[in-house]
Structure formats: C-alpha cells, structure tokens
Amino acid sequence: MAATKSNQPRRVMAFVFTTIVVGLAVYVYYTFFRLQMGGGAYAPFVKIPYVVLWSLLAYLAVRLVNAAIFDFAFRLRRGYEAPTLVRNIFSLIAFTILFVIIFKVEYADVNLGALFTTSAIFGVIIGLALQDTLGNFFAGISLHADRPFQVGDVIVVGDHVGVVESITWRAIKLRTFQNHIVLVSNSNAAREAIEVSPRNNLNARLVFFGTLYSDSPAKTIHVVREAVRDADNVSDKITPIVRVRNFGDSAVEWEIKYWLDDYAKYNDTDALVRQRIWYALRRNGLSFAFPTRTVQLERKAPILPIRPEDQIADRLSAVDIFAPLSTDELRQLAKATAVHVFAPGETLIRAGDEGSSMFVVHNGRVAVQVSERGASRTVAHLTDGNFFGEMALFTGEPRTANVVAVQETEVFEIGHPAMKHLFETNPDLAESISWTITERQADLAKGPEASPPSIAETAGVLSSIKRFFGLR
Numbered sequence: 068m069a070a071t072k073s074n075q076p077r078r079v080m081a082f083v084f085t086t087i088v089v090g091l092a093v094y095v096y097y098t099f100f101r102l103q104m105g106g107g108a109y110a111p112f113v114k115i116p117y118v119v120l121w122s123l124l125a126y127l128a129v130r131l132v133n134a135a136i137f138d139f140a141f142r143l144r145r146g147y148e149a150p151t152l153v154r155n156i157f158s159l160i161a162f163t164i165l166f167v168i169i170f171k172v173e174y175a176d177v178n179l180g181a182l183f184t185t186s187a188i189f190g191v192i193i194g195l196a197l198q199d200t201l202g203n204f205f206a207g208i209s210l211h212a213d214r215p216f217q218v219g220d221v222i223v224v225g226d227h228v229g230v231v232e233s234i235t236w237r238a239i240k241l242r243t244f245q246n247h248i249v250l251v252s253n254s255n256a257a258r259e260a261i262e263v264s265p266r267n268n269l270n271a272r273l274v275f276f277g278t279l280y281s282d283s284p285a286k287t288i289h290v291v292r293e294a295v296r297d298a299d300n301v302s303d304k305i306t307p308i309v310r311v312r313n314f315g316d317s318a319v320e321w322e323i324k325y326w327l328d329d330y331a332k333y334n335d336t337d338a339l340v341r342q343r344i345w346y347a348l349r350r351n352g353l354s355f356a357f358p359t360r361t362v363q364l365e366r367k368a369p370i371l372p373i374r375p376e377d378q379i380a381d382r383l384s385a386v387d388i389f390a391p392l393s394t395d396e397l398r399q400l401a402k403a404t405a406v407h408v409f410a411p412g413e414t415l416i417r418a419g420d421e422g423s424s425m426f427v428v429h430n431g432r433v434a435v436q437v438s439e440r441g442a443s444r445t446v447a448h449l450t451d452g453n454f455f456g457e458m459a460l461f462t463g464e465p466r467t468a469n470v471v472a473v474q475e476t477e478v479f480e481i482g483h484p485a486m487k488h489l490f491e492t493n494p495d496l497a498e499s500i501s502w503t504i505t506e507r508q509a510d511l512a513k514g515p516e517a518s519p520p521s522i523a524e525t526a527g528v529l530s531s532i533k534r535f536f537g538l539r
C-alpha cells in the first residue's frame with residue numbers, strides 16, 4: 068500500500084539516510100579492505116559483505132525507480148493507484164537482474180544458471196514449500212491480466228461481499244460493509260465466480276415491498292417512483308422502475324429497481340428507499356400488505372390516522388391568520404383538512420408547480436428554498452404552527468419556492484374550496500393573508516434586509532386574491 072501523505076517526508080528522509088550510509092559502507096569497504104588486499108588476490112569469503120552491500124544499494128535503487136514509475140508517473144497518467152502485485156513483480160525482476168549482475172562481477176567463475184537448473188533439491192524445495200504461494204502468485208497474475216475488477220469496485224466472491232482495497236501477489240483484500248477486512252487468496256478467487264459492481268458503472272439494486280390488492284397499481288407505481296427518485300445516492304441518470312413481481316397470497320408483490328451513484332453505499336440507500344416508500348404509501352392512502360387476517364383489520368381502520376377534528380381545530384386556532392375564525396368555522400375547516408407525513412429530505416412543494424392548497428406545519432420543520440444562479444438559498448425555516456403554500460393558492464401564480472422537510476414533518480393541507488368558503492364568511496381573512504404574502508414576496512426578491520411592504524403593495528395582493536376567489 069502507498070505511504071500516507073503525512074508520513075511521506077519521513078520515509079523519504081529515511082530512504083536518503085539509508086542510501087548514504089550504505090554508499091559510505093561500500094566506499095569504506097572498497098578502499099580499506101579490497102584495495103589493500105590487492106585486486107583479485109583475496110579469499111572469496113571477503114567478497115561476501117561487498118556483494119551484500121552492493122545488493123542493498125541495488126535494492127534501494129529498485130525502490131526509487133518503483134516509486135518514480137508507480138507513485139508518480141502511473142498515478143499521474145492513469146489517475147489511480149498501480150496494483151500492488153504489478154509493483155512487486157517489477158521490484159522482484161529488477162532486483163534479481165541487478166543481483167545476478169553483481170554476483171557475476173564478483174564471482175565470475177561461478178555458473179549461476181547451472182546452479183539453479185541442475186539443482187534437483189532446489190526444484191523440490193520450490194515445488195513443495197512454495198506450492199500454495201506460487202499458486203496464489205500465478206492466479207494473481209492471471210487476475211491482473213484479465214482486469215476483471217479494480218481497487219474501489221464492490222465484489223462478491225464466495226460468501227464475501229466488500230469493496231476491493233488491494234490485490235497483492237497473495238490475496239485480494241476486501242473491506243466488508245461491517246468495516247472488517249477479508250483476505251481472499253488469489254487461487255481461491257480464481258476458482259470462484261466473482262460478481263463485480265465496477266466503481267465507474269451505474270449499478271442497479273432491487274428493493275421489494277407488497278401492497279394490498281385493493282390499491283391501484285398505476286397509483287402505486289407513480290407514488291413510489293416519485294418518492295424514490297430524489298432520494299440521496301439514487302442516480303438521476305435513469306428513472307427508477309417500479310413493477311409488479313407477483314400476485315402473492317396476501318399481497319401484490321412489487322420490486323423497485325433503481326441505479327446508484329455510489330454502489331458501495333447500497334445498504335444505506337436501500338434503507339432510505341424503503342423509508343421513502345413507507346412515507347409515500349402512507350401519505351397517499353396506500354397500504355403495505357400483511358397476512359390476510361391483518362388485511363381485514365386494516366380495512367376496518369382507515370389508512371391515514373384520522374385525527375380528532377378538535378385536535379386539528381386546536382392547532383389551526385393557534386395559526387395567526389386563522390385567529391379571527393369562530394370555533395364552528397375552525398371545526399369546519401378541520402373537517403376539510405388532510406393530514407400528511409413527510410420524511411426528512413422530501414420535497415413538499417416544488418417551485419414552478421401549480422398550487423391549489425396551502426399547508427400548516429403541525430409538527431416538524433421545513434426549509435423554504437429558492438435557487439439562485441444554480442445554487443439553493445434557504446429563505447426561511449418554518450415549524451409548528453407556521454403555514455406555507457398560501458402564495459400560489461391565493462394568487463393563482465406558480466409556486467415561488469421549494470419547500471423541503473428538514474425533519475419528519477406532519478402537515479395539514481387545506482384546499483381551495485375550504486378557503487373560498489372561509490373568505491366568503493370572513494372578509495378580513497383575505498386582508499391579513501395579503502400582508503403575509505407581500506412580506507414573503509419582498510423577502511424572496513430582496514432577502515431578509517427587505518423593507519416592510521407598503522400599503523399599496525398589500526392592496527395589490529389583496530385585490531388579486533379577491534379577483535381570484537371572486538370576492539367582492
């Protein structure tokens with residue numbers, strides 16, 4: 068593995084220091100021992116330290132060239148780290164060549180080739196002792212030649228799944244999703260089928276769920292696809308596919324196929340997708356299927372938890388614009404109110420869409436965001452008792468901003484007909500709402516430093532509300 072950036076200077080220093088020391092040792096040995104003994108007349112064993120010192124120098128030179136080629140040139144040109152196995156093979160061959168040269172210069176009369184080829188004992192030792200090692204080594208070479216995967220890819224080999232950290236002459240090193248290290252020997256890997264999910268590839272996942280037979284398939288497809296497509300790490304290059312897998316005993320069985328930007332995070336993304344499905348089904352009156360007995364119970368109970376009207380009316384009475392309403396009016400409004408729950412990160416309102424309802428935050432927190440020059444700016448955070456979505460509802464204009472849930476958020480949705488009825492019985496309501504709308508319009512246009520809206524601006528908004536709702 069390559070040196071980390073922080074200890075690189077220390078390693079360079081150690082390298083330079085060792086090179087100087089070994090170089091000096093070669094020089095000292097040469098001047099004081101060999102020259103004084105007179106060229107060639109000394110005993111062969113005197114040459115041994117000399118050969119060892121030169122071999123050390125050769126080893127340091129090989130490391131230097133290895134670093135220059137693989138740490139510098141290779142990474143610069145290819146953009147990723149060179150495989151450890153290739154580096155090791157390079158070092159081994161380069162060092163062997165240098166060692167043979169050094170050996171030949173010092174012991175010209177010894178025939179190295181004959182020594183290796185004729186030694187039956189040597190062959191037997193290599194054959195037996197290094198059987199597994201050589202098997203791994205050659206399997207590693209064939210893995211590199213095929214290039215079926217690279218560092219950073221997710222692979223499944225045998226029972227193991229993980230991200231490839233390195234491929235050495237002995238084994239493939241995997242980091243599992245429990246952050247453990249698994250070493251799969253090259254020869255085992257060569258025998259197994261390996262499933263590769265390359266890093267630079269759009270890899271897909273399947274997530275399964277089941278719904279009631281009474282739920283509309285078309286609606287389920289639409290709702291689930293929209294809920295999943297803007298989840299983090301779900302690629303926006305391919306739209307997720309939602310399809311029926313099977314008609315099961317007590318459920319319509321579905322699968323959703325989606326593609327990931329970063330496949331190594333598929334556990335988290337699967338979980339997020341399931342969470343999004345849960346919220347989307349619940350919000351849209353669709354239900355997960357359970358064994359038949361549970362289905363019967365579910366039919367009796369409404370799918371959305373219907374809150375007691377009084378509880379909703381209670382919350383609405385705390386919203387400043389609804390303060391003038393009587394208890395009866397509040398209860399009527401509560402009856403016409405739908406309850407929705409959104410997951411953190413889900414978009415409740417999209418800028419530019421048409422809007423025919425407004426929302427009151429019952430509990431949770433949302434962010435109002437506008438996009439400016441490609442970046443998103445948060446204009447406001449709204450929490451319990453705040454309302455939003457009134458601008459499009461009351462003016463008939465498209466939605467002015469995105470509203471995104473910051474945490475799990477429960478909202479009450481009030482539609483156009485309910486508001487029209489209120490305006491007719493409560494003309495003052497339109498006026499107080501027009502103040503809020505004018506203030507928010509100024510915020511959007513000029514930011515928080517905007518000066519308070521003028522009476523003329525408010526009057527303009529009020530008359531457009533009246534026109535839109537056909538009020539006098």
Ligand code: CMP
Pocket residue numbers: 416422435446447454455456457458459460465466467468469470506507508510511
């Ligand atoms: P609407 O335009 O229907 O949809 C986006 C909503 O964001 C908008 O209505 C307002 O309710 C809300 N909004 C816009 N600007 C602000 C702001 N400055 N402060 C609070 N809420 C805002």
